[in-house]
Amino acid sequence: MTPRLHLRCGDDLRCRLQRAGIAGEYLCFADPVCCGPAQDDGDLMAWLGMRARYVALHSGQDLAAVRLRLGREYTALGGLHRREAIWLWFEHDLWDQAALIRILSLLAEKRLLRGKLLLVPADGARCFPELSDGELAALQPAPLTDLQIEQAAEAWDAFAAPDPGALDALSRRELALPHLAAAMRRHLRDLPWTTDGLGEAERAVLRAVAAGAADEAAVFRAVGRADPAFHLTDLMVREVVGRLRLGPKRLVTPAAPLRPTPRGAAVLAGTERHRPAPRAHGGISVLPDPPWLWDPATAGTRRGA
Known part of the structure; x- marks a missing residue:
């Protein structure tokens, strides 16, 4: 087995964890899945092409370089079973929660990872980089339960669906992942x-x-x-x-x-x-006459045009 791995949706903790005395290697998963298209039919190559085009267009980066980086990140997820433990550093906000459910959707059926995936607790207010070195070192991750992993995979399927009904319903439930429901509702509030x-x-x-x-x-x-x-x-x-x-x-x-x-x-x-101009919002299509709307009167989604 190889050492502990810290998995994070960005590089902002790479040096901080070392400075705080938290041992382990570091893997950055930087696909901003909370933005842009997220239609997912299980074809990873098609997914990588779609996401690379979106990220390159909106960041001004070279398409081939973005595709290569995303490919490395997704490929690295396939080797996590060789680790003694994987600490998941994901906060309460939509960026982190969307990345977390994307990752867990890909790992949900990997039985060799059971008990190795540990979620670092987020307080729901501060980002991890805002914590002092002492506060970071005091955090105690807990192993993800089967229920948490199953709900994350369910949430990803709903996030990537063209109909927001399942995600709306899921976000109203009491979920085992503490910040997931609020983040998914925030995603839906960016519908027209x-x-x-x-x-x-x-x-x-x-x-x-x-x-x-x-x-x-x-x-x-x-x-x-x-x-x-x-x-x-x-x-x-x-x-x-x-x-x-x-x-x-x-x-x-x-x-x-x-x-x-x-x-x-x-x-x-x-x-x-x-x-609105046409755009993809997760799995949902936004159009000038939107097929789906957010209704603040009911705090939920409803059909549009």
Whole structure:
């Protein structure tokens, strides 16, 4: 057996764990599955191609390099059974919870991993890098139960489905993974709303622009950490701003400084409704006349057009 492995959806703990005296090797799983398309029919090669195209397009990276990196990360998951233990460092927010259920969906049937997958506890408020070295060293991971792994795989199937009904129902249950339900509901809240056609992140960005955020950096400062369930990164802000700038009925001015267009101001005022550009939201298709909506009156999804 090879030593303990720390598995994390980013590189932000690679040096911190060593400094805190926490032994083990480190594996970064950096596929941002909470963003973009997540249609999954079980064909890993097709999945890697789809995700590489999305990540390369929205990060400005070379497609071949992204495909190679994602391939290495997913391939490494297949060798985890050779480890004595795998510590899973995933927090409460949507980015981490989506990555966690993606990983566990791929590992759910690997019996040699039973008892080796240990979840490091997150407090539901702070990110792990915000903890002191002493606080990190004091964390005691617990082995994942069969029920937790099964529910994670169930959640992934629902996340990747074209109909959000199963994910909506799952997010209303009391789940064995403590932060999963809230994260999945936050994902659903980025569907177009019945009230104005905006998803939650789009509305936050448009409000920040209306309040005077004149460029993407200012928007990021305004909204990046404002949402405890989904911390928007700078690249996410860029994507949302880009969406709101699209088309003849754009909500934000196409050139700097950023300002709401008259239509954007009307949507914020509730006198007009946004028609979103086509995009993939997990397994769900968002269209100008959305087939699925988030209804804040019922705090749930419903059919649209």
